[in-house]
Each structure stands twice: as structure tokens, then as C-alpha cells.
């Protein structure tokens with residue numbers, strides 16, 4: 001049976017981290033981008049990841065960050081998976097010699113095979129809706145823009161929620177799904193019940209897939 005991995009992004013409070021872990025999230029995203037309503041300081045994120053159970057991966061989301069910020073984050077949270085969500089070049093992403101997720105804004109006409117070639121060290125491409133302000137806009141993009149065969153695992157994101165994630169899984173068959181605004185009560189404030197419903201919808205979608 002397919003098991004779509006789940007990343008809950010933009011966590012800022014311990015109770016929401018707990019809710020995500022208990023609901024079965026595989027990865028927890030922390031936004032290190034001060035203009036975002038979901039931003040956390042490195043000190044906050046370090047406290048939030050304390051005591052995470054094994055096999056739950058903390059992800060640090062960066063947008064055109066200074067190298068010193070990334071270096072400090074990797075020092076404080078050594079198992080941090082990097083997510084580059086800005087205008088970073090391949091060199092910017094790869095200089096750390098670490099696995100990373102590369103966010104790709106799905107503008108019409110984009111070819112993911114080209115993106116994969118541009119970022120050869122990416123562990124996965126995180127496909128997101130093109131929005132102003134780089135991301136977290138809660139917008140769905142046209143999933144038919146995704147080519148049938150992409151040489152990398154794809155993380156589907158952009159405007160997902162408990163009501164549409166099953167369609168996304170059925171249509172795209174992504175390695176993982178990523179949600180932020182779709183599990184919030186108001187912008188930047190997560191809702192434990194929405195987190196639970198989102199994770200349950202992913203599991204139900206996986207169970208309903210026949211091939």
C-alpha cells in the first residue's frame with residue numbers, strides 16, 4: 001500500500017508540534033523567514049524539536065537566508081533537513097553537503113525535469129503554487145502541469161487541506177504532501193483538529209488507492 005509522507009509546515013507552538021506528531025506527521029517545518037506570520041527564531045525552533053520521537057524529521061525553511069543563519073541552524077539542530085523556498089541558486093543549496101528540499105513555484109510552462117537538472121543534489125522537489133511573498137499562500141496550482149515522470153520524489157504543496165488532499169494524492173501520486181495554511185484557524189495559527197483531519201484524510205486516500 002502507498003504511504004504518502006506528511007509534512008506539516010509553519011509550526012510555532014509545542015501543542016501543535018504534539019498534535020502533528022500524534023496525528024502521524026513524518027516531517028515538521030519551521031519557517032526561518034522573519035517576514036512570515038509563521039516565522040520562528042532559532043531558539044524557539046530548538047525548543048520545539050526537543051524530545052521529538054525518532055523518524056520525525058525537523059525541516060528548516062529558508063528564503064534567501066544568509067549563510068551564517070543556515071550554519072547556526074545546522075549547529076543547533078544537527079538533523080535539520082533544509083528546505084530552500086527563495087531564489088537560492090544550486091550552489092547556495094548544495095554548499096552544505098546536506099540533503100535538501102528545493103521548492104519550485106509551478107508557473108505555467110515550467111518543466112520539472114529542468115528543475116531536477118538544475119538542483120542535482122535535491123532530495124525532493126517541493127512543488128508549490130506561485131504566490132507573492134514566496135510561499136505559504138494557501139493557493140492550489142494546476143496539478144496537470146506536473147509531468148508524468150519526474151526523476152525525483154515530489155512533495156505536493158500549495159493550498160492543500162483535508163478536503164482536497166485525497167484528490168491531490170490520487171492525481172499526482174506524490175512522495176509526500178505538505179500543508180501549512182490548510183491546517184490553520186487564522187493566518188499563522190495552527191489548529192490541532194485540522195492537523196488531525198488532514199493526516200486522517202491522507203491515510204484514507206492511501207488506503208483507497210488500488211494501484
Ligand SMILES: O=C(O)c1ccccc1NCC(=O)[C@H](O)[C@H](O)COP(=O)(O)O
Nearest residue numbers: 009036134135136138157158159180181
Ligand atoms: O509559510 C510561509 O509564510 C512561507 C513564507 C515564505 C516561503 C514559504 C512559506 N511557506 C511554505 C510552506 O509552508 C509550505 O512548504 C507549503 O508551501 C505549503 O503552504 P500552504 O499553501 O500554505 O499550505
